[in-house]
Amino acid sequence: MDNDKRFVTGLDVGTENVRAVIASVDKEGKIAIVGFNEGKSAGMRKGVPANLAGPAGSIDKMLGDAERMGGYDVRSAYVSINGSTVMSNHTEGMIAVGTVEHEIDQEDLIRVEEIAVSGRIPANREVLDVIPLEYALDGQGGIKDPLAMSGARLEVRACVVSALAPNAENLKKATAAADVQALKLIPTSVAAAKAVLNERQKENGVAVIDFGAATTSIAIYEEGDLQHVSVIPVGSNNITNDLAIVLAIDPELAEEIKTRYVTGDFDSDKSLAIKVGKHGERTFERKEVEEVVKARLEEIFSEVRKKLKAAHYDQRLPEGIILTGGGAKMRDIDIFAKKCLEAAVKIGLPTGLDGVADAVSKPEFAVSVGLAILAAEESELAPVQGKKHKKSLKKPKEGNFLKKIFSKF
Ligand SMILES: Nc1ncnc2c1ncn2[C@@H]1O[C@H](COP(=O)(O)OP(=O)(O)OP(=O)(O)O)[C@@H](O)[C@H]1O
Ligand SMILES: [Mg+2]
CATH class of the missing domain: 3.30.1490.110 (Dna Ligase; domain 1)
Known part of the structure; x- marks a missing residue:
């Protein structure tokens, strides 16, 4: 039965995280997610490789678990491309x-x-x-x-x-150094759109905003077609850094405050203090924290709005704006985004697939799921993508990548 199936991979090489989604496609074109994983990224700056060893190493390390889960050796993938030159x-x-x-x-x-x-x-x-x-x-x-x-x-x-x-070339080199051939490079926002939009939204007019760690990527659709792509080189990590500077705290603590205690519903009644640490060791004034987060979010959304305006879509998107990426996980961020963008805003989750799709139905997996769907849809045209594990599952490939880099370049 398995011989009737093809396997495809979506690989999202982000500034903060790398993610992979392996999908199977049967003869009828039905897509099922069979493997996935995420891991910390290295050597990426604002969505672009700053060196080859960093991203290659993180892809190599992260892919091991996804491959074992999917029972499949990844040799090629559809890969996300990001950065302000996209x-x-x-x-x-x-x-x-x-x-x-x-x-x-x-x-x-x-x-x-x-x-x-x-x-x-x-x-x-x-x-x-x-x-x-x-x-x-x-x-x-x-x-x-x-x-x-x-x-x-x-x-x-x-x-x-x-x-x-050069950015595209370096990305291909980095994935090649991890033994993965980049079959196609797809802008992050376009990949995310594939996972979270339906045809009606694309027909009527909609934007996807992938709010990542160091970038905010935009894709606009109308009349069923992609109309605009752009990337703003600012992301959710800027909020963390602002908090670290203003509160004079470690970025780790700032990240904990941001991800656990801040919500985008700034006007609601909440406790006046944020207590961080297992025993509430540190206390921060909520007002001060919220002012910092709000100021940065306002700036990011005003940049988004400038892009929408330049593309003639500001307040002209009947299906509104769909937020994806790790930055979209802030509780109630859609409420604040709606105020700033003066448009309907929803969080985009990849849905409607078989297999272990529930596990990747998260905004931060939209890009890698979208890449896997695109790879699946176009797999008839693509060369054979890797091979199924034969007898034993491979050991993790960690440690090999540096050797590969030096032997290749
Ligand atoms: N619960 C949460 N609340 C707020 N922010 C969050 C939450 N969870 C994760 N984040 C933020 O999401 C960001 C990571 O998102 P993501 O993994 O999409 O980025 P990336 O793809 O590595 O970066 P980029 O797309 O910019 O290259 C980090 O800044 C992280 O702090
Ligand atoms: Mg990303």
Whole structure:
């Protein structure tokens, strides 16, 4: 039975955490999550590799448990790409296809897409995706699918997603050093959207905001298509750092205060003091703590709003905003986000999958689950992805990665 199944992996290489989700896909295309794990990340700065050994080591270490759980050796994966150089541009392209009787074919679509990209995206950027938003035939616009339609002049308006090429290359090198081939690089917010959005939301207009440790990544959808991608190089760790500075405390204690005692419902009646430690050894004034958190959140959401405005979607998203990422775990953060963004806000959880899906139905797993779904959907087109464990399950790969790095580079 297992021979009828393919295995795919989503690998989210974050600044603070690395996560993997292994999924099986059967002949009918049904996806089940069979393995997952998360671990601390190293060597990543604001969503981008700052060295190769750090991310390679953390991927290597974390994958061991996911592989044992899934009973599968990960050799390739769809990998998240992040950082402020990940962005989208709207471009246009036009080609002559012959006489009016000519029927548009696949080759024409590829050619007009190439024209829409070539010379319009700087050479030092790697194109991650090209989404045709609208076609026009002989000046007649509003065409979604021109295949087999007739016309002499084909035009396309497209959304081109790209990242700085060295960042993309280094990410591929880091995963390769952990023995994982990056089949495709997908922006974090686009991957998260795959896990938490439905078709209706994408059709009507919706934004996903992946609130990570050091980045806040945005993806906007309308008319079923990706319209905008951008990344703000600030995240939930900035709240922790602000608390550490203002309260003159260790970042560990600041993190505990943030994750356990702060809620986004700043106006509600709560105890005036925050007592931290097993025996309530340290007491902090709630007002002081909340002021720090509120100021940073306001700044982050105002940056988000600037991006929405620039993309012409501020207060123009009928399906509102969906928050994912570890930063979205702050209790009642949706209440505060709603006030700042003046839009409906919900927390996005990956749902609707089989297997051990419940265990990854958390906002911080949205990216890795979305990557696994994308890999599963496109697996027919991808090369064979790794192999099933044969007899015994492998030992953890820890410790090997440095050798691999030096042998490879
Ligand atoms: N309960 C909680 N309340 C508030 N913040 C939380 C909570 N749990 C985790 N976080 C925060 O979430 C962040 C980690 O999120 P996540 O794992 O999505 O980041 P990442 O993917 O490593 O980073 P990035 O996407 O920016 O590269 C940390 O800043 C952490 O403090
Ligand atoms: Mg992340």
